Amino acid sequence: xxxxxxxxxxxxxxxxxxxxxxxxxxxxxxxxxxxxxxxxxxxxxxxxxxxxxxxxxxxxxxxxxxxxxxxxxxxxxxxxxxxxxxxxxxxxxxxxxxxxxxxxxxxxxxxxxxxxxxxxxxxxxxxxxxxxxxxxxxxxxxxxxxxxxxxxxxxxxxxxxxxxxxxxxxxxxxxxxxxxxxxxxxxxxxxxxxxxxxxxxxxxxxxxxxxxxxxxxxxxxxxxxxxxxxxxxxxxxxxxxxxxxxxxxxxxxxxxxxxxxxxxxxxxxxxxxxxxxxxxxxxxxxxxxxxxxxxxxxxxxxxxxxxxxxxxxxxxxxxxxxxxxxxxxxxxxxxxxxxxxxxxxxxxxxxxxxxxxxxxxxxxxxxxxxxxxxxxxxxxxxxxxxxxxxxxxxxxxxxxxxxxxxxxxxxxxxxxxxxxxxxxxxxxxxxxxxxxxxxxxxxxxxxxxxxxxxxxxxxxxxxxxxxxxxxxxxxxxxxxxxxxxxxxxxxxxxxxxxxxxxxxxxxxxxxxxxxxxxxxxxxxxxxxxxxxxxxxxxxxxxxxxxxxxxxxxxxxxxxxxxxxxxxxxxxxxxxxxxxxxxxxxxxxxxxxxxxxxxxxxxxxxxxxxxxxxxxxxxxxxxxxxxxxxxxxxxxxxxxxxxxxxxxxxxxxxxxxxxxxxxxxxxxxxxxxxxxxxxxxxxxxxxxxxx
Numbered sequence: 183x184x185x186x187x188x189x190x191x192x193x194x195x196x197x198x199x200x201x202x203x204x205x206x207x208x209x210x211x212x213x214x215x216x217x218x219x220x221x222x223x224x225x226x227x228x229x230x231x232x233x234x235x236x237x238x239x240x241x242x243x244x245x246x247x248x249x250x251x252x253x254x255x256x257x258x259x260x261x262x263x264x265x266x267x268x269x270x271x272x273x274x275x276x277x278x279x280x281x282x283x284x285x286x287x288x289x290x291x292x293x294x295x296x297x298x299x300x301x302x303x304x305x306x307x308x309x310x311x312x313x314x315x316x317x318x319x320x321x322x323x324x325x326x327x328x329x330x331x332x333x334x335x336x337x338x339x340x341x342x343x344x345x346x347x348x349x350x351x352x353x354x355x356x357x358x359x360x361x362x363x364x365x366x367x368x369x370x371x372x373x374x375x376x377x378x379x380x381x382x383x384x385x386x387x388x389x390x391x392x393x394x395x396x397x398x399x400x401x402x403x404x405x406x407x408x409x410x411x412x413x414x415x416x417x418x419x420x421x422x423x424x425x426x427x428x429x430x431x432x433x434x435x436x437x438x439x440x441x442x443x444x445x446x447x448x449x450x451x452x453x454x455x456x457x458x459x460x461x462x463x464x465x466x467x468x469x470x471x472x473x474x475x476x477x478x479x480x481x482x483x484x485x486x487x488x489x490x491x492x493x494x495x496x497x498x499x500x501x502x503x504x505x506x507x508x509x510x511x512x513x514x515x516x517x518x519x520x521x522x523x524x525x526x527x528x529x530x531x532x533x534x535x536x537x538x539x540x541x542x543x544x545x546x547x548x549x550x551x552x553x554x555x556x557x558x559x560x561x562x563x564x565x566x567x568x569x570x571x572x573x574x575x576x577x578x579x580x581x582x583x584x585x586x587x588x589x590x591x592x593x594x595x596x597x598x599x600x601x602x603x604x605x606x607x608x609x610x611x612x613x614x615x616x617x618x619x620x621x622x623x624x625x626x627x628x629x630x631x632x633x634x635x636x637x638x639x640x641x642x643x644x645x646x647x648x649x650x651x652x653x654x655x656x657x658x659x660x661x662x663x664x665x666x667x668x669x670x671x672x673x674x675x676x677x678x679x680x681x682x683x684x685x686x687x688x689x690x691x692x693x694x695x696x697x698x699x700x701x702x703x704x705x706x707x708x709x710x711x712x713x714x715x716x717x718x719x720x721x722x723x724x725x726x727x728x729x730x731x732x733x734x735x736x737x738x739x740x741x742x743x744x745x746x747x748x749x750x751x752x753x754x755x756x757x758x759x760x761x762x763x764x765x766x767x768x769x770x771x772x773x774x775x776x777x778x779x780x781x782x783x784x785x786x787x788x789x790x791x792x793x794x795x796x797x798x799x800x801x802x803x804x805x806x807x808x809x810x811x812x813x814x815x816x817x818x819x820x821x822x823x824x825x826x827x828x829x830x831x832x833x834x835x836x837x838x839x840x841x842x843x844x845x846x847x848x849x850x851x852x853x854x855x856x857x858x859x860x861x862x863x864x865x866x867x868x869x870x871x872x
Contacts, residue, residue: 213514214475215273218243219482225281226321231330235288239319240280240482244339244472247271248464249514257508258463259537259725263368264359272461276356276468278339279303280476281318281330286484290333292665293487295473295520297498298338300391300543301345301353304495305329305336308526308634308654309661316352328658332665335487339472341465341501342542344393346436356468358460361538369398371730372456372539375551378444379643379777384428385444387452388436389551392543395456396434402427405454407438413552414713414734417451446778451553451731462540466501466510473519489669492520493661496633497545499528500556504535507560509580511588522589522668524661527633529594529602530712530740531556532577537725547601548710549773549782553731557712557738561606563590563620568611570714570736578620590623591664591674595631595653596743596751596769597788599680600709603740605687608679613689613739616682625677626660627743627754628653630767632788639867644771645704647866649788651759651767655845659838675835680743680753687741687753697745698806700791704772707781711737742769748807749791755836758827759849762820764810764856765792790869792856799861810857821850 225237248255249271250262264272283289296305306312312325324330343358361368372395374387388394397405407425408417420440427435444450469492477490492511494502502523505511513519534540534554544554559568560575567574581587598604608617608625619625636648663674680686688696690709697705714735718728743751749766750756760767767790770783794800794809814820825846831837837845851871859868 213247213471215245215247217245217475217479217481222482223319224284225319226324229321229324231324231327233288234283234290234331234333236284237281237330238284240282241277242280243275243277244468244475245273245275246468246471247273248467252514254509254512254514254516255467257510257536258461258467259540260361260459260461261464263361263363264461264464265362272359272464274357274359274464274468276340276472277354278337278472279354280335280337280481282335282484283333288333289335289487290665291488292334292669293337293473293476293490294329294334294661295337295469295476295490295492297341297469297492297494297501298354299495299498301340301342301347301351301355303338304498305493308495309658311654316354332662337476339468341469343460343462343465344542346391346393356465358462358464360458361461367398367457368459368538369455369457370459370539370727371453372541373451373453373553373731375553376450376452377446377448377550377778379446381446382444384437384439385450386437387450389541389543392436392541394434394436395539396458398455398457402454405452407440408451409448410451411448413449413549415449446776448778449549453731456539459539462534462542463508463510463536465542466505466508466535469501470505470510470513470519474513474517477519489522490520491522491524491664491668493524493526494528495526496528497533497542499525500531500533500545501535503528503577504532506581507532507577508536509584511581512584512586516584516586518586518588520588522591522664524591524593524664526593526657527595527598527602528592529557529598529604530561530606531602532558537721537727539727546710546712547783547785548706548708549779550785552713552734553715555715555717557603557606557710558715559611559738561611561738562608562617563623564617566610566617570611576620578622587620587622589664589667590620591660592619592623592625593628593657593660594626595628595633596754596767597632597786598769599627599740599742600706600770600783601633601785603710603712603738605680605741606738609682609687609741611738613741614682616687619677623677624674625679627679627751628656629743629751629754629756630760630769630788631757632769633786636787636790637870638787639870640865641774643773643777644784644787644789645774646771646789646791647869648771649767649790650869651757651790652845652848653757655838655841656755656757656836658841659836662838663835678753678755680741680751682741684753686744688744689739690742693742693745698747698749698766700749700766700807701803701805703766703789703791704780706770706772706783709740709742709770709783711740713737748793756831757837758824758831758845761827761831762823762849763793764849764852765790766807792859794861795857803861810853814853817850817853820853821846824849
């Protein structure tokens with residue numbers, strides 16, 4: 183019997199999707215047409231995960247057919263211009279991965295789908311402390327086993343078409359349809375911003391792990407290259423004879439060489455006429471339709487999960503936000519494809535996922551990529567007015583019109599208030615008053631945390647050491663809370679975020695006035711204040727940019743959390759390490775002079791600045807913050823306070839009780855390392871356990 187089971191696990195299965203044929207409605211033939219299982223194997227060598235038991239791993243391919251005339255597909259820019267089959271449908275495929283308990287009786291009946299980040303699996307790292315990788319197969323790939331012990335069915339699929347790949351990286355990348363004009367190539371202007379952190383003869387211009395569009399003519403004779411000192415600065419032209427494209431190993435060119443070299447402190451901008459725009463938003467349709475199919479069809483002899491959650495980190499969270507904005511969370515039959523969404527560290531953004539010549543990998547921060555449509559009105563989940571345009575809207579308007587508003591968690595860290603304009607999701611565009619979230623939404627700030635857990639052992643680009651606060655523990659507790667809300671109707675903790683009304687959400691200028699004067703700590707000029715971008719008259723309705731790069735308009739006024747006397751953010755979820763601190767933790771880190779742009783923040787990294795060890799050390803340095811000696815008599819005394827704080831955080835619903843003792847032990851270890859660290863040593867290695 184076991185041999186027969188192994189044989190079935192290894193077999194290749196073709197599972198046809200259920201097709202409903204209606205002669206007068208070609209739309210009824212659309213969506214997922216079939217699913218092919220490419221491999222089915224035991225996961226983690228058959229290891230058991232608590233009551234969920236053993237897991238299995240399925241890799242497969244889904245085949246899609248989209249009807250360009252269907253109302254549900256109208257938000258997909260250029261879909262009517264993509265090649266069609268004899269039925270008038272646009273067809274393409276996407277690879278997917280599913281991990282699930284072998285025994286259906288031990289599943290928790292919830293599908294947890296992660297929108298991958300630039301082709302990469304991130305959820306296992308952040309929710310399960312697993313190693314980074316895109317081919318989870320071994321026991322170590324389950325990390326601490328959290329997601330697996332819960333019994334989730336986990337799923338990922340390709341959606342982004344502009345991602346580079348290399349042998350063995352196993353990234354999930356979509357081959358999207360290409361739009362044409364009656365079979366002839368479509369052309370249009372594209373712009374790429376780029377910076378370097380040290381002098382270089384050549385530089386990539388396609389963004390993080392990004393690809394580029396092909397020039398319309400070989401060598402791009404119309405291409406221009408400029409530089410400017412600030413995102414809104416005046417461009418300075420560089421002679422066409424002074425630079426050239428480097429021949430690519432494959433695909434379109436993504437690198438240019440400049441005579442005399444690229445210099446730190448300059449934002450370079452390459453612009454040329456490109457051809458063959460991908461139907462990028464087909465990727466969101468692929469997410470939508472695969473989630474719909476997985477929630478309504480058997481997959482390899484197993485009934486579909488009863489509930490579906492979608493999870494996205496950073497870029498992936500902005501994808502979910504864009505799906506909600508465009509109504510792409512509802513399938514062609516008007517049914518929702520997920521019951522709840524966990525949108526993490528997306529800030530105020532949506533993204534470049536739904537226009538002609540879109541570049542999904544690009545997004546704005548304080549310094550980079552202001553020319554891409556990432557942060558645009560509306561931002562809030564309840565209606566608000568843009569005083570510049572007079573438009574009244576919310577990100578959930580389309581969802582409400584469709585009658586399908588899912589339960590939503592918006593979870594940001596302090597870094598997103600500085601670098602991703604997160605304050606705009608709960609204020610008016612001028613930053614003058616609070617706008618409460620919709621009843622279906624919760625908004626949480628994880629105070630004092632950076633975009634991901636800081637791991638740099640040296641300062642590298644930054645003035646300060648990075649911030650290693652472990653906020654993944656909060657995320658695990660919130661995933662459990664969202665699951666209970668969706669599955670059992672148990673209300674999650676109330677929103678916790680800084681507010682204008684109580685003075686915990688303020689301007690960057692006000693922040694600088696109240697932040698403690700810590701020796702050697704330099705504050706940034708500003709947070710991200712996203713500019714209103716003007717791409718021309720056809721962009722809003724037709725998703726076609728006539729003005730590239732766009733014209734900059736009046737910026738939105740994003741606010742940041744107020745710091746207390748220790749430089750710790752107020753108004754959000756305060757982890758035990760914030761309640762009982764060992765130092766100042768911020769959501770920003772300023773760039774060193776040598777790498778350019780010292781006025782700006784790093785894109786994702788925060789800062790950790792320890793308190794002085796003793797009062798004598800504090801007085802000698804002129805540090806206004808009380809020393810560790812004055813706060814805690816011993817490590818044991820410190821740990822007692824951390825344990826008490828952790829118990830309260832767990833009671834509030836932001837920490838799982840079984841994580842408390844490990845948190846206390848790690849906090850005590852950091853206490854010891856700080857006490858043993860010479861402040862004259864600029865290395866950051868002491869922050870990390872050996």
